[in-house]
Amino acid sequence: MSEPATPPLLEVRQVTKTFPGVIALQDIDLILHEGEVLALIGENGAGKSTLMKILAGVQMPDHGDILIDGQAVRIDSVDTALHLGVSLIHQELNLSDNLTVGANIFLGREPRRYGLIDEAEIYARSRDVLEQVGLNISPHTLLRDLPIGYQQLIEIAKALSTNARVLIMDEPTSSLSQRETEQLFQVVKDLRSRGVSIVYISHRLGEVKELADRVEVFRDGENAGQLDRDEINHDAMVRLMVGRDVSQFYHHEPHQPGEAVLEVKGLRTPAHPNHELSFTLRAGEIVGVAGLVGAGRTEMLRTLFCIDKAVAGEIKVNGKALNLSNPLSAIRAGVALVPEDRKQEGLVLEMAVRENMSLAGLRRNKLPGGFLNRKQEYEVTHEMIGKMSIKTPGPEQQVQFLSGGNQQKVVIGKWLAMQPSVLLMDEPTRGIDVGAKEEIYQLMESLAKQGVAILYVSSEMEEILGMSDRTLVMHEGTISGELQRSELSEEAVMQLATGRSAA
Secondary structure, X not given: OOOOOOXXXXXXXXXXXXXXXXXXXXXXXXXXXXXXXXXXXXXXXXXXXXXXXXXXXXXXXXXXXXXXXXXXXXXXXXXXXXXOOEEEEOOOOOOOOOOEHHHHHOOOOXXXXXXXXXXXXXXXXXXXXXHHOOOOOOOOOEHHHOOHHHHHHHHHHHHHOOOOOEEEEEOOOOOOOHHHHHHHHHHHHHHHHOOOEEEEEXXXXXXXXXXXXXXXXXXXXXXXXXXXHHHOOHHHHHHHHOOOOOOOOOOOOOOOOOOEEEEEEEEEOOOOOOOOEEEEEEOOOEEEEEEOOOOOHHHHHHHHOOOOOOOEEEEEEXXXXXXXXXXXXXXXXXXXXXXXXXXXXXXXXXXXXXXXXXXXXXXXXXXXXXXXOHHHHHHHHHHHHHHOOOOOOOOOOEHHHOOHHHHHHHHHHHHHOOOOOEEEEEOOOOOOOHHHHHHHHHHHHHHHHOOOEEEEEOOOHHHHHHHOOEEEEEEOOEEEEEEEHHHOOHHHHHHHXXXXXXX
16 A cells, blocks of 8 residues: 655645735645745736735735645744744845844844843854855854845845745845856755755746746736646746736727937936947837836836936937936926826825826926916816816815825826826836726827827736837846837737747
């Protein structure tokens, strides 16, 4: 009689998680074996991070089961997850650069002797876990004195010091050089050989092919499929990541664009100073910017609007060179930016619709002596409330009490009142309902017909396919390709977004 098979180290069964108006995970299943590197891939918003937060005790599922060694467990806190041997290494490192390496590794879990922190114990145990990740440095070294690659390995050492059996790595190489990345790969392989299991989340499919024993693909919060080791290749991964129909809510009608209104030549952003960006945007065009997390899309828009100072390059608006020193020069030239985070960067939530709507034009519309032009404020606000169908009791309503979609309309309306010739939009429909999305798509279409040039970043593939006259695809700080509307497909975009030339 054969012995029963050993259960998986970690198993997820039918886990579902919803947020208001959004199903983040729908009946997700996942299996992780001991000493296995499981790559988890999917487009932005596919549900990867939500599941990892559930496994790490940051969030609780609505329903479903999590099993460790075949036994059902309830992971209701980060401490519980650590006790069970599950540790999440965030993309943004959770370290304190004013402390030593050893202090960081045991922060919040310091061994004590006679009620005092046992520095000798921290030193000895830190040396052990640092050796496991291939770092020959003193635990007394200040973290701020180390390069980012070392800090990433210290984050892994910190997890190992908790006796982690499952390491979840979220985009671990996003800030690493090639040499640091190779060192991390070796650590991952060494950990696997010692029986540590790793969930590896990455948009870099070349890394996945090199490291993964298996690949699990999420799409729209659901399991889209998996690949065994001998099935893992770039095209197979891309095919599982894409494949949805374009939504019925897109009614884009391509038309002949006008003259060039935005010309970008050799632009280098502070985030990617070694890569040049060059492209042209014409009047009446709607141009999408696609790419995965970390591709540099938001950073490009911020540099175009002069929030972040360009390292080099030239920007021309309507044939005139833009002064790259501050956003005021961009506004005066007719450039507007709808930012990604409307609550932090687009609105003053405690202020009224009227006050928010007039913010961009305060300098232009002021009365002699610098006084506010109240009459102009009310005229602009009433015009935009009507033009954009903003649902509000009146212009004096505080913006924080509006729905997400109506808040976004206020952000857009504030800039439309300035009559821009170039409208930059960063994730223009993030976090709003389907009805409000359709209204914003119709607004974009209307503005393009009026000759406004629109450059918009979106992580939603349907938006890219449905609204773009053409699409710029970014990969690791560069424009990896440009697709005309006739060439647009999810697979073509994903090929470029993951560093593969379009076929």
